[in-house]
Amino acid sequence: MNNVRDKKRANKSLPFFFRTEFKVFFTIILISTILLISTFSFDTVPPILNRGIQPATFPKGLLVLIITLTSIIYYLSFKKPWKKEKNLPKPFFLTILSFIIFIIISKTLDFFLAIAVLSVFVSYYWGERRIFYLLLVSIIFPLVVFIFFEMILGLRFPPGIITNLYYY
């Protein structure tokens, strides 16, 4: 019981800039402010073509609403601090890393290869060691999906070192 209470208090006892509430508040406000500033660079239309309001007005209103509501939840968090979340485990960061690798490979080498690499990477780091299942998730299944999309939907995947072998 005391442990639970201590954990809950832990978040409150941290300096404000380390607290989850502040980090969430700061991130939303920062991004919203940047977006809000960018709306001032939107083109305007002459009054004759203007349908009610300028194109920038509606997004501006939304961003002001988001900033206001975020400020309210941050203010309310002083009265009731959020519970501290558990630290993220290593597989989470490896999965994020696999997304980055996927983007790089799909952009530079091959879309299909990127799927295969991500699948084997994720499956391995999530604990799979059996070769057959690693082959299943990285080659057999993506190949089935690839052929299925290609034949049923007539989809043409982006060119790449492996995809080109199939197409040409």
Add this chain to the structure above:
Amino acid sequence: MMAPLFSSKLLLVLLFGTLFGLVLGVLPGLGPTTGGALILPFTMTLDPLSAIILLTSIYCAGTYGGAITAVLINTPGTPAAAATCLDGYPLAQKGEAGRALGMATVSSTVGGIFSVIVLVFFAPILANLAYEFGQPEYFALAIFGLTMLASIGDGSPIKNLIAGAFGILISTVGKDFMTSIDRFTYGINELSVGIGFIPVVVGLFAISEMLTQSTLLDQVFKRVALKAVKLPTKDDYKKTWKTILRSSGIGSFIGVLPAEGGTVASLIGYSEAKRFSKNPEEFGKGSVEGIAGAEAANNAATGGAMVPTLALGIPGSATTAVILTGLIIHGVRPGPDLFKEQPEFLYGIFGAMLVANILFFIFGFFGAKIFARITLVPNKILWPMIFAVSVCGTYSLSQSIIDVWIMLFFGVLGFFMRRYGFSVVPVIIGLILGELVEGTLRQSIVIFDGNWLMFLTRPIALTFFILSLIALAFPLIRSKKNKKII
């Protein structure tokens, strides 16, 4: 009503949709919303009726499928089955998993069929009313739909509203549909056409769930053995028939409300079952009334949620937002004209929902044991496969690699949103309603010559605004009572 269904192709689609929906419902983290979004590209090879029948059967069966996992491994297969865990699992632990699933199957079927009847009667009435709607009324209705987000199941009211506003903001990316002026495109040509619905849905649901699963690798599920699903006994029926009917009514009503869905319906259905029960002390310890209350309500919400979707083009839930996208992709414009011009199309959907409810009863009754085995597929194999389908599915709609990256971005964003208590459902509803909100607002301002107060001179619009205020105030008052606003 059933005539359009008497074709082998449609029956096959219905059969596949029901089976696929059950599989999706059984797998925790997936569900009819993600499944519908993933299968949407495949529907392009089908005619509009087959496509929508596929999506609606996935919706009906997927909502029920969540109960199987809720009862057997105490993990809701879908959020709408969360309340089913409360009594389903304790009853299964007592060695009565078959009885728990039997009750869930019967009450889900009754709730589902009840809601289809509601849909058949109320959708045309609502559609007729919609003839009275002009741009200001549609704007007020969309605002009402968005304010209803404040009271959806998970997430706090204010966080839900932030997420909803964010969803609308996403809809403004790209060329302004009235003036063709670029907004938030930052010189990226691909963004000029806006951010697609599918990359956002697949990212927020499937990819964020994949990230969530990466944090739960050490989680061990305690499975309860299931011999066979048993139909409820006479005593069980006596105990629960009122609860099933009440929850069917509650679920259908909640479903009709824009943006609300099965999750809210099941929670209210469950709490009302407890309130009216002669044995409230049994709730949480394996009460069949608890299972019936939650399951009848969440399945009743499926038909209810289709009412505003078909009659007004306002989604009743996250999954109906996917169905709405399916309708639009296939060139079907929901609204009053649809009822006038294509009644056979609508009756096809109504009939399909009815048959889907009967089919999932049969599959659930005889096949729950097999479906439960699907949960034995380890995450380390399942999720890389889901990733492959997500990537190909997202890419296929507009054959754009940018869509895949957008999906990944929203996957990471969705993970952190859920981690910090923001529901992702409002983002989806906001995104789908965004264009309607902005378009009707701007046209209304033109009609009113810039005088905003003119909104108050339109009785229907005024009613929706008042309802919006109530929708905003209700969860805030309720949360203040429970001290849970943030």
